[in-house]
Amino acid sequence: MDFDVIVVGAGIAGCVTAYRLAKAGHSVVVVERGAEVGAKNLSGGVLYCRVMDKVFPGFADQAPVERRITRNYLGFLNPDSLVGIDYHDDRLGKPVNAVSVLRAKLDPWLAEQAEAAGAVVMPGFKVDSLLSEGGKFTGIKAGDDELTAHVVVLADGINSFLARDAGLRTKEPLKHLAVGVKSVIGLPRQTIEDRFGLAGDQGAAYAIVGDCTAGAGGGGFLYTNQESISIGVVVRLDDLVGKGLSSSELHDRFVLHPQIQPLLAGGELLEYGCHLVAEGGKAMVHDLARPGLVVVGDAAGLTLNTGLTVRGMDLAAASGIAAADAIDDALQDGNFGQAAMDGYVARLDQSFAGKDMATYAKAPAFLENPRLFNDYGPLLANVLRGFYNLDGAPREHIIPVFRAALKESGLGITRLARDGLAGVKAL
Ligand SMILES: Cc1cc2nc3c(=O)[nH]c(=O)nc-3n(C[C@H](O)[C@H](O)[C@H](O)COP(=O)(O)OP(=O)(O)OC[C@H]3O[C@@H](n4cnc5c(N)ncnc54)[C@H](O)[C@@H]3O)c2cc1C
Numbered sequence: 001m002d003f004d005v006i007v008v009g010a011g012i013a014g015c016v017t018a019y020r021l022a023k024a025g026h027s028v029v030v031v032e033r034g035a036e037v038g039a040k041n042l043s044g045g046v047l048y049c050r051v052m053d054k055v056f057p058g059f060a061d062q063a064p065v066e067r068r069i070t071r072n073y074l075g076f077l078n079p080d081s082l083v084g085i086d087y088h089d090d091r092l093g094k095p096v097n098a099v100s101v102l103r104a105k106l107d108p109w110l111a112e113q114a115e116a117a118g119a120v121v122m123p124g125f126k127v128d129s130l131l132s133e134g135g136k137f138t139g140i141k142a143g144d145d146e147l148t149a150h151v152v153v154l155a156d157g158i159n160s161f162l163a164r165d166a167g168l169r170t171k172e173p174l175k176h177l178a179v180g181v182k183s184v185i186g187l188p189r190q191t192i193e194d195r196f197g198l199a200g201d202q203g204a205a206y207a208i209v210g211d212c213t214a215g216a217g218g219g220g221f222l223y224t225n226q227e228s229i230s231i232g233v234v235v236r237l238d239d240l241v242g243k244g245l246s247s248s249e250l251h252d253r254f255v256l257h258p259q260i261q262p263l264l265a266g267g268e269l270l271e272y273g274c275h276l277v278a279e280g281g282k283a284m285v286h287d288l289a290r291p292g293l294v295v296v297g298d299a300a301g302l303t304l305n306t307g308l309t310v311r312g313m314d315l316a317a318a319s320g321i322a323a324a325d326a327i328d329d330a331l332q333d334g335n336f337g338q339a340a341m342d343g344y345v346a347r348l349d350q351s352f353a354g355k356d357m358a359t360y361a362k363a364p365a366f367l368e369n370p371r372l373f374n375d376y377g378p379l380l381a382n383v384l385r386g387f388y389n390l391d392g393a394p395r396e397h398i399i400p401v402f403r404a405a406l407k408e409s410g411l412g413i414t415r416l417a418r419d420g421l422a423g424v425k426a427l
Pocket residue numbers: 008009010011012013014031032033034038040041042043044045046047048125126127128155156157158179180181182232233234274275276277296297298299302303310311312313314316
């Protein structure tokens with residue numbers, strides 16, 4: 001064998017797996033199709049980073065992260081109003097819980113850590129197929145080049161055709177996939193801190209539903225970086241296709257919305273890109289291991305959107321840890337059969353990532369409810385308008401104000417109660 005382990009893809013899942021295995025003394029190569037590590041990768045980018053501390057102690061102090069998220073904003077956006085829950089909490093920064101990141105900076109740093117631990121990182125190397133012998137996977141093929149290893153780790157992201165070729169995944173239904181379109185808008189540091197009420201390295205993360213996607217399933221996000229803002233939309237593919245919408249037009253609709261545009265005023269467009277996002281939750285996680293092969297990160301379907309948080313990067317890291325530890329055991333035993341590789345699945349299931357996927361298994365179905373994106377924003381705005389709009393008519397108590405708004409929405413109390421219950425069960 002050329003190496004103990006070949007890792008396909010130098011994203012978060014691949015780099016964490018490679019770092020941990022190289023640190024344990026194994027020979028590891030990471031192959032990456034991008035001309036440079038990070039060139040192909042895109043996240044919204046809030047990284048819930050406690051898991052990274054397990055791999056790189058003091059992660060937020062050493063890694064090129066942007067801001068520590070101490071303000072979370074959940075908003076319902078309507079054509080002419082925005083209703084939000086604004087949660088500031090300094091405790092979220094001490095110890096640091098989540099950071100905003102730019103993958104073009106973070107991924108090269110992760111690859112450097114893997115290299116420093118002894119892994120070989122090879123950018124510009126696109127794997128075309130897997131090699132196998134006697135029912136065991138033995139390596140990879142890229143053009144005329146072949147590399148062999150005891151174990152191959154597929155960390156090649158949401159589009160992993162290698163996992164499909166290995167019989168581990170099938171074509172996903174459209175509702176399990178979304179497309180994300182994102183811009184990075186440059187602004188002076190002080191402007192960002194003034195506009196978002198931040199100090200020092202504090203950061204804000206906005207999750208918004210409603211008019212930003214023209215009522216399609218999905219939402220908008222806005223995250224503050226040190227000297228830029230990451231902003232964009234994530235829209236479910238089934239709704240995009242069904243409603244004949246364009247994801248780039250929805251992105252523009254969001255950034256130009258009168259409630260959002262002032263937050264970006266005077267900014268300069270630095271980056272623009274789009275990428276698929278896994279939306280199916282636990283239903284997207286299929287077989288993850290074969291003799292000599294494991295699948296990690298997005299390639300394994302490990303993304304979790306609860307509406308309040310979008311998580312994929314921390315789950316990618318957790319799966320990398322589980323894979324590296326199971327492969328370390330397998331290399332020590334010299335056994336790479338199905339049972340040894342299933343050790344990865346057992347470790348993943350026992351980790352917070354496996355447990356969170358199970359806890360939020362109902363979240364994707366809850367987020368398919370069109371009323372979340374169309375009806376609840378106007379309802380909330382109308383109730384609040386009933387309070388704040390002193391139009392000269394005598395005031396009414398909250399119950400009649402609420403009843404009138406509910407009647408206008410056409411929702412009805414039973415439907416409201418059912419949706420509320422579904423939300424409680426899903427989250
Ligand atoms: C718009 C958007 C917003 C998001 N927001 C968030 C967020 O705020 N927080 C969060 O935690 N997650 C977020 N996510 C999800 C997150 O980006 C992913 O879960 C995460 O990037 C998965 O990491 P990964 O290492 O598994 O895969 P990736 O980061 O996709 O890395 C896969 C790597 O494999 C390489 N590769 C692919 N095919 C091959 C091949 N054949 N040969 C060699 N190399 C190959 C790719 O070039 C890439 O470098 C978001 C995603 C999108 C698109």
